[in-house]
Amino acid sequence: MYDCIIIGTGAAGISAALTLKARGKNFLLMGSKGLSPKISAAEKINNYPGLPAVDGEQLKAALLRSLESAGIEITPAQVTGVYDMGGHFGVLCGQDSYEAKTIILATGVEAVKPVPGELEFLGRGVSYCATCDGLLYKGKKIVVVCTSKDMEEEAEYLASLASEMYYAPLYKGAALSGENVHIIGGMPQAIEGGMRVERVVFKDRTVECDGVFMLKSALAPSALVPGLKAEGGHVLVDRQCRTNLSGLFAAGDCTGRPYQYAKAAGEGNVAAHSVCDYLADKK
Amino acid sequence: MYDCIIIGTGAAGISAALTLKARGKNFLLMGSKGLSPKISAAEKINNYPGLPAVDGEQLKAALLRSLESAGIEITPAQVTGVYDMGGHFGVLCGQDSYEAKTIILATGVEAVKPVPGELEFLGRGVSYCATCDGLLYKGKKIVVVCTSKDMEEEAEYLASLASEMYYAPLYKGAALSGENVHIIGGMPQAIEGGMRVERVVFKDRTVECDGVFMLKSALAPSALVPGLKAEGGHVLVDRQCRTNLSGLFAAGDCTGRPYQYAKAAGEGNVAAHSVCDYLADKK
Numbered sequence: 001m002y003d004c005i006i007i008g009t010g011a012a013g014i015s016a017a018l019t020l021k022a023r024g025k026n027f028l029l030m031g032s033k034g035l036s037p038k039i040s041a042a043e044k045i046n047n048y049p050g051l052p053a054v055d056g057e058q059l060k061a062a063l064l065r066s067l068e069s070a071g072i073e074i075t076p077a078q079v080t081g082v083y084d085m086g087g088h089f090g091v092l093c094g095q096d097s098y099e100a101k102t103i104i105l106a107t108g109v110e111a112v113k114p115v116p117g118e119l120e121f122l123g124r125g126v127s128y129c130a131t132c133d134g135l136l137y138k139g140k141k142i143v144v145v146c147t148s149k150d151m152e153e154e155a156e157y158l159a160s161l162a163s164e165m166y167y168a169p170l171y172k173g174a175a176l177s178g179e180n181v182h183i184i185g186g187m188p189q190a191i192e193g194g195m196r197v198e199r200v201v202f203k204d205r206t207v208e209c210d211g212v213f214m215l216k217s218a219l220a221p222s223a224l225v226p227g228l229k230a231e232g233g234h235v236l237v238d239r240q241c242r243t244n245l246s247g248l249f250a251a252g253d254c255t256g257r258p259y260q261y262a263k264a265a266g267e268g269n270v271a272a273h274s275v276c277d278y279l280a281d282k283k
Numbered sequence: 284m285y286d287c288i289i290i291g292t293g294a295a296g297i298s299a300a301l302t303l304k305a306r307g308k309n310f311l312l313m314g315s316k317g318l319s320p321k322i323s324a325a326e327k328i329n330n331y332p333g334l335p336a337v338d339g340e341q342l343k344a345a346l347l348r349s350l351e352s353a354g355i356e357i358t359p360a361q362v363t364g365v366y367d368m369g370g371h372f373g374v375l376c377g378q379d380s381y382e383a384k385t386i387i388l389a390t391g392v393e394a395v396k397p398v399p400g401e402l403e404f405l406g407r408g409v410s411y412c413a414t415c416d417g418l419l420y421k422g423k424k425i426v427v428v429c430t431s432k433d434m435e436e437e438a439e440y441l442a443s444l445a446s447e448m449y450y451a452p453l454y455k456g457a458a459l460s461g462e463n464v465h466i467i468g469g470m471p472q473a474i475e476g477g478m479r480v481e482r483v484v485f486k487d488r489t490v491e492c493d494g495v496f497m498l499k500s501a502l503a504p505s506a507l508v509p510g511l512k513a514e515g516g517h518v519l520v521d522r523q524c525r526t527n528l529s530g531l532f533a534a535g536d537c538t539g540r541p542y543q544y545a546k547a548a549g550e551g552n553v554a555a556h557s558v559c560d561y562l563a564d565k566k
Contacts, residue, residue: 011332015545018330047301049294049548050345051333052352062333069335239522239539256522258556262298265332266549273541 001099003027004275005091007079008106008218010036011261012252014063015268016104016275021070023276028098029067030077030091034150035060036108036217039261048261059261080129082225084245094131101282102275105225105235105243105250106268108218109259110147113233117191118214119223125197125211128219130154133211139163140210143200145170145188151215152176158213166200166207188212221254232256241271249274284382286310287558288374290362291389291501293319294544295535297346298551299387299558304353306559311381312350313360313374317433318343319391319500322544331544342544362390363412365508367528377415385561387554388508388518388526388533391501392542393430396516400474401497402506408480408494411502413437416494422446423493426483428453428471434498435459441496449483449490471495504537515539524554532557 004020006013009031017029034040042056051062067074077093082103091098118126127133134157141164146155149171159165159178166182167174174183190201191212199208222230229236229244234256241249251267253259287303289296292314300312317323325339334345350357360376365386374381401409410416417440424447429438432454442448442461449465450457457466473484474495482491505513512519512527517539524532534550536542 015330015332018332019543019545022330046353047298047305047552048333049298049301049349049551050331050342052345052349059333062335066332066335070329237522239520258553260302260552260556262302262552263549266546266552268332269330269543269545269549270541273543 001088001101003100003279004102004104005030005089005098005100006104006106007031007082007091007224008108008252008254009033009074010039010106010108010252010264011063012108012254012264012268012271013104013106014067015265016106016251016272017072017268018066018070019269019272020275021072023272025276025279028075028100029072030075030079030093032150032217033074033076035063038108039063045261078129078131079219079224080132082248084225084227084248087247089247092132094129101247102278103248104241104268104271104275105221105248105254106252106264106271107221107224107254109233109253110216110218110220114220114223115145115188115191115214117193117197119220121191121193121197121212122223124195125193126191127211127213128216128223130158130213130215133213134158134161137162137211141208142166142211142213143168143188143207143209144213144215146174146215147171148215148217149173150217154215155213166209168202218254221250239270240274241267242274247278284371284384286383286562287385287387288313288372288381288383289387289389290314290365290374290507291391291535291537292316292357293322293389293391293535293547294346295391295537295547295551295554296387296389297350298548299389299534299555300355300551301349301353302552302555303558304355306555308559308562311358311383312355313358313362313376315433315500316357316359318346321391321500322346328544361412361414362507363415365531367508367510367531370530372530377412384530384565385558386531387524387551387558388504388531388537389535389547389551389554390504390507390537392516392536393499393501393503397503397506398428398471398474398497400476400480401495402503404474404476404480404495405506407478408476409474410494410496411499411506413441413496413498416496417441417444420445420494424491425449425494425496426451426471426490426492427496427498429457429498430454431498431500432456433500437498438496449492451485501537504533522553523557524550525557530561
């Protein structure tokens, strides 16, 4: 049982990890080894104190150096669900599961809002995770929406399973091909069906399908953690980064604006201190 | 009239300044050009994201580089009072005064708690500012308590005015001498008197005097800003770093624990965004 699992490798997650390490806690830092796709895309960051006028790649390199210097490794897992087990938490990553006394959510915000029907059909034909649910759609017809080049690999895996795959990349330079792959442009307008997903509506056409994969670099927190209070897509937290679930904390963009590296790093630090306080109280 | 005056040059104040600069605001950053005495004393900081395993001097140098790179100068003033003028603020620095539409308090925390009687006799024999009130004590008998080597210069100035000066340095290596200077050890236990200060009680002795100077690198926020809500020595703020006074924001250690550079930098960023929102709403 870990003291804490930190979900997300942006500035908030990394800041939390550095502080938990300094406090001698036993934790996992889960997310992408490439940190967030957004950070690499940042052109110029003039207001992260101590790193004058860096671009996204330089800030990313500096954050990775901090992790290395502290001896912290990223566990490259895509978390698909967090469950409050009453006193501790279960974290699902596809087939793997982990347990921890506390959680710090630092998942960022997905610029892409949920499509109408997406949350409604989650688990009934809508999936966020190719590794977890891909096999359920072997030989079936699926739609795959992918928000980032990073995740193209997951889409390739799905293409290897599906009979027909309609691929909607929301990024430039999609490089996915195959006899069964049909590229379609744009964001879905709606996901529709009865008991399960039956079709996805795009601007120009409607695709009948058995399932929809929404491959996103960040999930809506309310999709990730049942029972978590959120408002306008942001996790509700107090000044100590506590959520409505005891032992579960949140930090960074997922808690709301401003979407800024300094703010995220600050909240990661606060959340980590709150974890330490919480663990001390439980003893 | 400035858009904002930031009071304090720790990580919170600098972070706020970088963001206000990026947003094109017209502001002053007031405080010590040497930043805070605490930062130089920090031995090793392992959890400021992006600056792996720096010591205090290195972090200080990095923060100063950020200011320089952004073209921000520190106005080296010691703020002695902030007054809500209804719609804007007056900032007093000894004889000088400034006006601004908004204020960001980033004054840090003074490790030294107020002495019993200190706040009670403030303005009636207790002063925080040698430059402002020194001349009132020309030829008089005073007690001077100084928390930091940095401020010894102010104590010297007071020694040049007073007939007798009892000097209580709360730091090591005090280098103040003079026929009229009497060094005494330790923290005062109480400041006492009737309408005005009459004496200061130390552990071993009681000193009769006309006035007491408490030279501190950070002032209690409630001593600085009349009407400001504080609790346990910390300014009460919400998640947007808003205080109970409209247009006045606070960030960093002065808002409470954890006393951490990352947390302070994060709050400075948030406070600056709140200033921008406030100014936009007022238009």
